[in-house]
Amino acid sequence: MKRPPTNADANPASTRSAVGRPRSAEAQEAILQAALELLGQVGYGSFSIEAVAARAGVGRPTIYRRWSSKLELAVEAVVRLAPSVKVVDSGDALADLRNLVSEILPDMTSSATGRAFIALAGDVEVRAELAHRLDERYFQPRRAVVAGLLQRAVIANQIRPDIDCDLLIDLILGAAVYRWLVTGTPVTGESARRIVDAVVDLAAPRP
Amino acid sequence: MKRPPTNADANPASTRSAVGRPRSAEAQEAILQAALELLGQVGYGSFSIEAVAARAGVGRPTIYRRWSSKLELAVEAVVRLAPSVKVVDSGDALADLRNLVSEILPDMTSSATGRAFIALAGDVEVRAELAHRLDERYFQPRRAVVAGLLQRAVIANQIRPDIDCDLLIDLILGAAVYRWLVTGTPVTGESARRIVDAVVDLAAPRP
Amino acid sequence: MKRPPTNADANPASTRSAVGRPRSAEAQEAILQAALELLGQVGYGSFSIEAVAARAGVGRPTIYRRWSSKLELAVEAVVRLAPSVKVVDSGDALADLRNLVSEILPDMTSSATGRAFIALAGDVEVRAELAHRLDERYFQPRRAVVAGLLQRAVIANQIRPDIDCDLLIDLILGAAVYRWLVTGTPVTGESARRIVDAVVDLAAPRP
Amino acid sequence: MKRPPTNADANPASTRSAVGRPRSAEAQEAILQAALELLGQVGYGSFSIEAVAARAGVGRPTIYRRWSSKLELAVEAVVRLAPSVKVVDSGDALADLRNLVSEILPDMTSSATGRAFIALAGDVEVRAELAHRLDERYFQPRRAVVAGLLQRAVIANQIRPDIDCDLLIDLILGAAVYRWLVTGTPVTGESARRIVDAVVDLAAPRP
DNA sequence: TTATAAACGAGACGGTACGTCCTGTCTTTTA
DNA sequence: TAAAAGACAGGACGTACCGTCTCGTTTATAA
Numbered sequence: 001m002k003r004p005p006t007n008a009d010a011n012p013a014s015t016r017s018a019v020g021r022p023r024s025a026e027a028q029e030a031i032l033q034a035a036l037e038l039l040g041q042v043g044y045g046s047f048s049i050e051a052v053a054a055r056a057g058v059g060r061p062t063i064y065r066r067w068s069s070k071l072e073l074a075v076e077a078v079v080r081l082a083p084s085v086k087v088v089d090s091g092d093a094l095a096d097l098r099n100l101v102s103e104i105l106p107d108m109t110s111s112a113t114g115r116a117f118i119a120l121a122g123d124v125e126v127r128a129e130l131a132h133r134l135d136e137r138y139f140q141p142r143r144a145v146v147a148g149l150l151q152r153a154v155i156a157n158q159i160r161p162d163i164d165c166d167l168l169i170d171l172i173l174g175a176a177v178y179r180w181l182v183t184g185t186p187v188t189g190e191s192a193r194r195i196v197d198a199v200v201d202l203a204a205p206r207p
Numbered sequence: 208m209k210r211p212p213t214n215a216d217a218n219p220a221s222t223r224s225a226v227g228r229p230r231s232a233e234a235q236e237a238i239l240q241a242a243l244e245l246l247g248q249v250g251y252g253s254f255s256i257e258a259v260a261a262r263a264g265v266g267r268p269t270i271y272r273r274w275s276s277k278l279e280l281a282v283e284a285v286v287r288l289a290p291s292v293k294v295v296d297s298g299d300a301l302a303d304l305r306n307l308v309s310e311i312l313p314d315m316t317s318s319a320t321g322r323a324f325i326a327l328a329g330d331v332e333v334r335a336e337l338a339h340r341l342d343e344r345y346f347q348p349r350r351a352v353v354a355g356l357l358q359r360a361v362i363a364n365q366i367r368p369d370i371d372c373d374l375l376i377d378l379i380l381g382a383a384v385y386r387w388l389v390t391g392t393p394v395t396g397e398s399a400r401r402i403v404d405a406v407v408d409l410a411a412p413r414p
Numbered sequence: 415m416k417r418p419p420t421n422a423d424a425n426p427a428s429t430r431s432a433v434g435r436p437r438s439a440e441a442q443e444a445i446l447q448a449a450l451e452l453l454g455q456v457g458y459g460s461f462s463i464e465a466v467a468a469r470a471g472v473g474r475p476t477i478y479r480r481w482s483s484k485l486e487l488a489v490e491a492v493v494r495l496a497p498s499v500k501v502v503d504s505g506d507a508l509a510d511l512r513n514l515v516s517e518i519l520p521d522m523t524s525s526a527t528g529r530a531f532i533a534l535a536g537d538v539e540v541r542a543e544l545a546h547r548l549d550e551r552y553f554q555p556r557r558a559v560v561a562g563l564l565q566r567a568v569i570a571n572q573i574r575p576d577i578d579c580d581l582l583i584d585l586i587l588g589a590a591v592y593r594w595l596v597t598g599t600p601v602t603g604e605s606a607r608r609i610v611d612a613v614v615d616l617a618a619p620r621p
Numbered sequence: 622m623k624r625p626p627t628n629a630d631a632n633p634a635s636t637r638s639a640v641g642r643p644r645s646a647e648a649q650e651a652i653l654q655a656a657l658e659l660l661g662q663v664g665y666g667s668f669s670i671e672a673v674a675a676r677a678g679v680g681r682p683t684i685y686r687r688w689s690s691k692l693e694l695a696v697e698a699v700v701r702l703a704p705s706v707k708v709v710d711s712g713d714a715l716a717d718l719r720n721l722v723s724e725i726l727p728d729m730t731s732s733a734t735g736r737a738f739i740a741l742a743g744d745v746e747v748r749a750e751l752a753h754r755l756d757e758r759y760f761q762p763r764r765a766v767v768a769g770l771l772q773r774a775v776i777a778n779q780i781r782p783d784i785d786c787d788l789l790i791d792l793i794l795g796a797a798v799y800r801w802l803v804t805g806t807p808v809t810g811e812s813a814r815r816i817v818d819a820v821v822d823l824a825a826p827r828p
Numbered sequence: 829t830t831a832t833a834a835a836c837g838a839g840a841c842g843g844t845a846c847g848t849c850c851t852g853t854c855t856t857t858t859a
Numbered sequence: 860t861a862a863a864a865g866a867c868a869g870g871a872c873g874t875a876c877c878g879t880c881t882c883g884t885t886t887a888t889a890a
Contacts, residue, residue: 020839021881027841045330050871059842064873119252121325121388131391139389167405170382175374177388178381181328182346184338198374202409231862257850266863271852434865435855441867459744464845473868478847533666535739535802545805553803581796581819588799589791595742595798596760598752612788616823641834642886648836671876680837685878 023066030056031063035077040112044074044119074116075130079137082113087145093152094200100149101172101196102189104142108173109180109187113138118181143169153200160205172199237263238270242284247319251281251326278330278337281323286344289320294352300359301407307356308379308403309396311349315380316387316394320345325388350376360407367412379406437480444470445477449491454526458488458533488530489544493551496527501559507566512610514563515586516603518556522587523594523601527552532595557583567614574619586613644687651677652684656698661733665695665740692744695737696751700758703734708766714773715821721770722793722817723810725763729794730801730808734759739802764790780824793820 034056038047049070053060067073085104090096107113117138120130146169153159159168175195176187241262245254256277260267274280292311297303314320324345327337353376360366366375382402383394448470452461463484467474481487499518504510521527531552534544560583567573573582589609590601655676659668670691674681688694706725711717728734738759741751767790774780780789796816797808 019837019883021841023840024881043330045326048871049873053842057842059844060872061843061874062841065840117388118325118328121391131389135389164405167382167402170386170402171378171406174381174383174385175377176381178384179377181324181384182338182342184328195374195377198371199378206413234862255850256852264863266865267851268853268864269862272861276852433857433863435857435867437866438855457744459740462845463847467868471868473870474846475848475869476867479866531802532739532742535805545803549803578819581816584796584800584816585792585820588795588797589788590795591802592795592798593791595738596752596756598742609788609791612785613792620827640832640888642836642888644835645886669876670878678837680839681877682838682879683836686835690878 024062027056027058027062028066031058031066031073032077032080034058035073036081036112039074039077039115040110044115047074047119049073071120071130074119075134078113078116079134082138083107085142085145087148089152093149093156094158097146097149097153097200098193098196100145102192104146105173105176105187105192105195106189108142109177114180114186143173146172157205159200159203163203168199168203172196175199234263234265234269235273238265238273238280239284239287242280243288243319246281246284246322251322254281254326256280278327281326282337282341285320285323286341289345290314292349292352294355296359300356300363301365304353304356304360304407305400305403307352309399311353312380312383312394312399312402313396315349316384321387321393350380353379364412366407366410370410375406375410379403382406438476441470441472441476442480445472445480445487446491446494449487450495450526453488453491453529458529461488461533463487485534485544488533489548492527492530493548496552497521499556499559501562503566507563507570508572508614511560511563511567511614512607514559515610516606518560519587519590519601519606519609520603522556523591528594528600557587560586571619573614573617577617582613582617586610589613645683648677648679648683649687652679652687652694653698653701656694657702657733660695660698660736665736668695668740670694692741692751695740696755699734699737700755703759704728706763706766708769710773714770714777715779718767718770718774718821719814719817721766723813725767726794726797726808726813726816727810729763730798735801735807764794767793774821778826780821781826784824789820789824793817796820 031052034052035047038051038055042051047070049060049063052058052073053063056063063073067076085100087100088096108117117134120134143166147165150159150163150165150168154161154163154165172195176192179185179191180187238259241259242254245258245262249258254277256267256270259280260270263270270280274283290310292307294307295303315324324341327341350373354372357366357370357372357375361368361370361372379402383399386392386398387394445466448466449461452465452469456465461484463474463477466472466487467477477487481490499514501514502510522531531548534548557580561579564573564577564579564582568575568577568579586609590606593599593605594601652673655673656668659672659676663672668691670681670684673679673694674684677684684694688697704724706721708721709717729738738755741755764787768786771780771784771786771789775782775784775786793816797813800806800812801808
């Protein structure tokens, strides 16, 4: 009986048998690192398991033992290696929002992360399963911290109280991601701040 | 001297030599049709020239003679077969906007069109060139008609006059595309209308 | 419908479709040559299609298009490139026999030919089919010329008339092949002649 | 310092350290038995250490600890499990010869034994070393008992006294082995007896 | 008794070759 | 002279074994 070749289920007390040689943590990290670098350099279309194995100094079967497809690998590389978001509270909710979004968006549209996300969305057969995983481990955490800041802004009367926060997040993140997709230019901190400012202005309380 | 293997320049009175057997128009259409169907069925990742040729009943070189890559072919298939946008003027600019967007967005995020667009955005090496082409022939025309309607809404005092129309379009289209990418559920006419309503509400003139 | 990937059936007016690019005769010869050289150098056990392709400067699928297995390829290489046997009639049947056998046996137990033959015999699943083919195209012709010479020797009263020629051939060839298999030293012209002499002596007419 | 991983030298008072867990005799036998069965079933070409380990219910390293290659293992399996030859003296040397050879030859050309022998002969790099070992432990003992019987036949004036016994053995065994190799049909007791009769007839003393 | 040494099964490791599929190019025949 | 058919060199795929290397466990001798 073979074990399903994924470790993305991420339950730390794994059910996998403890007998036999354990999987190498060095190989794991080398593979994810190599995958992320390659994704950033050549894009997902030309991203090959072969090249990842070569760059990581690892046998190809070692990759297949852990991930069942290049999409699984790409998703895990992105998720595991994406910078975590750190929320701060300076007292000024809008300023914190600007700073947070100007960190989140460039990463979201930078090469490797965005590329894997795009590739994911474009592959019809694995979409349902993997898009959810990426959403859950990448997008949802980021939306959550943004939502927290929006709530603080509402309480501080900097944003209309009748606003739909989810929609506001869609507008902010969506506008940036969409511009990036259409024009191809990654979103910078500066352009992220402009979008936040414009949306916040629209959502400001009526005088 | 070989002819550059593209006809995407689309000048109908081509300068190509008229001697010899002419290129088959049936083949052309069969290829584009097959490409679009395959894109919709298997996604861009599993989309192969081989399969397009087989489905179109055509030799592989016949495809390469016309398109230099599968991306070129995918883009042309999408652009040529996407429904044209028909702008109407019922007198109520906002109603016209709602109707227009509720037609544009579902197509934009429906299988084949959206898929090719995504695939395009995700492939680093051809991005600059082809994203521009898709933008020019698919997105820009749609943005233009939306922009026209927004102008009419401004004149009718249904939208604040100091608004940045481009930003508003980014917000509307971006929010929808982003939701589609993240959740995987295509945008319907209904959800498109909700987004328009919300953005228009935000952009309404201050009393 | 795929064509069965063998051309070993050797009917020159093949039923294969005449449309499309014909198979390259250069590739064919390069592959067989490379296969024979490799067989001689590394033996059948370490003989790989990969290496044959590399040495022949040919893509791997080009080999698989023609031969369905490495055994098929090995057999064909041996059969096609084995030197043909030229029978002479000097008047002295026994001398001719000595000369002929001293040419046949060293080739039969020399590296490539013998190796493929051995490999063939050792592989249980293809044995019935391929051993017959090798027998038919390699051994039978050699046995036939030897049988002819033995007949001449019988007529010249140099060999007992009641002899079973097939058995005599088995004795001559078998003793040599067996010695080679057991000791590993290839049969030389000299040792071949010794075997012929001994057997002829045994089979000489009683005075 | 590791011990060379072979036990084929078979000196029971090994120089190996006596401390630690001794090697399991059950594993040893299970491995040899499994190897012999697999050799008989799939031939040497498809014979894999992996399969032997699985069938013997043993870890792969347990095999490598004892034999350095699949050839070593195959040879030992054959040698250890081949039936021993029991020489009898009924008074009639020729009858004893017929009986002995009709036992030896079928085994020599039966599946597992013959297969390993063939595989051995075909592998260029290990040939010199292992062919000698197989010869020494399998062929030489059989040749020796045949030679003894031939001597008795000479003494009994049933065979010419000037005969080269080694050659006679080559003729008998060689003819059988050769027929088996070329035709693929194992040698039976009946066909073995026919060969003996024919050779003995040829080697009979001149009247 | 307890260490200690070495075997055991299990299974992952870096590799190699497999046979398949697709790429983009190139002939050859047919129309 | 373009179209279809199909072979070409090449390269990545995912799989099967290779022979080696940990693991945690078991089994004997030696202390």
